Amino acid sequence: MEATKKIYGETFIELLLVIFRLSFFITAVGIIFWAIYSMVLFLTDGPTVHQAFPVFFRGQGEGILNVPNDIGAAKFRMYHALGYIVSDSVPKGFLALFSVIHVSGYIFWLLCFGLTIRILDAARLGRFFIVENAIRLRYIGLWGIAYFVLNKLMVVVSASYFSDKLAFSKVNFLSFDFFGWIGLNSLFGFLFLLVISEAFRIGAQLKEESDLTI
Amino acid sequence: MPIVVNLDVMLARRKMSLTELSGKVGITMSNLSILKKGKAKAIRFSTLQAICEVLDCQPADILEYRTEE
Numbered sequence: 001m002e003a004t005k006k007i008y009g010e011t012f013i014e015l016l017l018v019i020f021r022l023s024f025f026i027t028a029v030g031i032i033f034w035a036i037y038s039m040v041l042f043l044t045d046g047p048t049v050h051q052a053f054p055v056f057f058r059g060q061g062e063g064i065l066n067v068p069n070d071i072g073a074a075k076f077r078m079y080h081a082l083g084y085i086v087s088d089s090v091p092k093g094f095l096a097l098f099s100v101i102h103v104s105g106y107i108f109w110l111l112c113f114g115l116t117i118r119i120l121d122a123a124r125l126g127r128f129f130i131v132e133n134a135i136r137l138r139y140i141g142l143w144g145i146a147y148f149v150l151n152k153l154m155v156v157v158s159a160s161y162f163s164d165k166l167a168f169s170k171v172n173f174l175s176f177d178f179f180g181w182i183g184l185n186s187l188f189g190f191l192f193l194l195v196i197s198e199a200f201r202i203g204a205q206l207k208e209e210s211d212l213t214i
Numbered sequence: 215m216p217i218v219v220n221l222d223v224m225l226a227r228r229k230m231s232l233t234e235l236s237g238k239v240g241i242t243m244s245n246l247s248i249l250k251k252g253k254a255k256a257i258r259f260s261t262l263q264a265i266c267e268v269l270d271c272q273p274a275d276i277l278e279y280r281t282e283e
């Protein structure tokens with residue numbers, strides 16, 4: 001009789017697999033849709049009202065902050081703001097560059113989902129602590145960093161392109177705003193993942209050696 | 215790997231089966247099979263000692279170093 005290996009948390013792994021497979025599917029469909037939509041816009045000069053372009057801006061002057069139950073109103077200023085604009089039409093060259101960066105970023109994100117699914121698949125079969133999973137984890141970290149870089153690049157490209165072309169009352173558009181742009185939380189998350197993956201790889205190698213020590 | 219395990223040769227010389235060795239040494243059949251096929255990454259001194267005792271041989275009779283070509 002073949003002995004069945006009990007895998008703890010199998011239901012949870014199954015649930016995670018469903019979530020990640022669904023996320024993979026939605027992201028893949030989104031990327032394909034976005035790529036087709038961008039190509040159609042590029043070829044037909046159609047309106048770009050469904051595409052949001054990031055911009056940095058700063059409000060002119062001061063506003064009033066009404067604080068309830070307080071003695072008086074406070075003043076506020078608007079700095080380091082990051083927002084999105086939609087426009088009827090944008091030049092083709094910029095649209096192509098923006099779309100390529102955007103789609104490339106999401107392809108890396110899709111690769112991360114794919115690798116996570118493969119890790120969970122291995123875990124479902126009771127083979128979680130293996131060198132292959134450590135290498136997959138390393139690639140998730142690397143692709144995550146690539147996604148982060150492309151995402152930041154996309155913001156800079158868009159904001160610098162639009163900064164001298166936009167006019168809006170009492171708003172100054174900036175080509176670059178360091179404090180509006182910077183946000184390294186996810187980058188450190190992915191770097192931490194790289195460290196964890198190396199520890200995972202060494203641990204998995206040691207386990208493999210221990211398993212094959214007679 | 216340049217280290218060759220000659221367990222099957224010693225078993226044949228002593229006219230002993232792998233199952234019999236497994237029972238006398240106290241190592242599972244699957245582990246002895248890994249060792250016999252040369253897939254093991256390492257062998258404990260205690261295991262080597264037990265095998266040598268049962269087969270009445272020296273470690274060199276079981277393990278051999280061959281240069282890789």
